[in-house]
Amino acid sequence: ETGVTQTPRHLVMGMTNKKSLKCEQHLGHNAMYWYKQSAKKPLELMFVYSLEERVENNSVPSRFSPECPNSSHLFLHLHTLQPEDSALYLCASSQDLGTINQPQHFGDGTRLSIL
Amino acid sequence: KQEVTQIPAALSVPEGENLVLNCSFTDSAIYNLQWFRQDPGKGLTSLLLIQSSQREQTSGRLNASLDKSSGRSTLYIAASQPGDSATYLCAVRSNDYKLSFGAGTTVTVRA
Numbered sequence: 001e002t003g004v005t006q007t008p009r010h011l012v013m014g015m016t017n018k019k020s021l022k023c024e025q026h027l028g029h030n031a032m033y034w035y036k037q038s039a040k041k042p043l044e045l046m047f048v049y050s051l052e053e054r055v056e057n058n059s060v061p062s063r064f065s066p067e068c069p070n071s072s073h074l075f076l077h078l079h080t081l082q083p084e085d086s087a088l089y090l091c092a093s094s095q096d097l098g099t100i101n102q103p104q105h106f107g108d109g110t111r112l113s114i115l
Numbered sequence: 116k117q118e119v120t121q122i123p124a125a126l127s128v129p130e131g132e133n134l135v136l137n138c139s140f141t142d143s144a145i146y147n148l149q150w151f152r153q154d155p156g157k158g159l160t161s162l163l164l165i166q167s168s169q170r171e172q173t174s175g176r177l178n179a180s181l182d183k184s185s186g187r188s189t190l191y192i193a194a195s196q197p198g199d200s201a202t203y204l205c206a207v208r209s210n211d212y213k214l215s216f217g218a219g220t221t222v223t224v225r226a
Contacts, residue, residue, distance in 0.1 A: 040124075
């Protein structure tokens with residue numbers, strides 16, 4: 001496989017459930033990102049990891065918990081979510097944080113629906 | 116804080132017509148600007164990246180211009196095809212690693 005792969009593609013969960021989103025990149029990149037895309041709104045950056053260390057938490061509620069066990073994998077653990085958390089969650093990677101003119105590469109996202 | 120605006124929010128054109136998509140940003144101190152395409156239910160595909168020192172970038176039927184001083188970029192798609200139907204997003208890199216995105220322009224090309 002190549003590129004950035006996200007699983008599952010769709011997820012429906014109740015507000016009291018616990019679930020995890022997974023992202024895997026096969027590009028040899030060192031930086032990984034989580035974004036939230038709500039309908040008709042710009043993408044919102046949630047978390048940034050560089051070499052497995054979190055460098056950004058963009059005021060995200062604690063019911064979202066990221067994990068980066070190695071530079072190829074990124075998880076987003078979900079717990080006690082709210083209906084307004086229903087959105088498309090996108091993972092991206094880039095070569096590293098410091099190289100300015102390298103594009104970010106995105107996965108196809110996980111469509112999350114909270115009942 | 117960088118604000119990115121894309122107008123119009125939606126656009127419908129007949130096949131063969133040229134497309135003009137606009138992006139504006141409030142802070143002209145940018146490193147680069149990137150145009151993405153997003154198909155329904157899919158992630159983002161990078162189309163063009165214009166560095167701050169460049170005025171334009173071209174790839175096939177796509178041409179993107181950048182006027183940093185006025186805070187504007189325009190994406191031109193020549194001779195549109197139904198396969199060009201998608202949402203087009205622009206994103207600005209102002210500092211460190213963060214991208215500021217616009218809300219996108221949804222394009223429909225009618226056959």
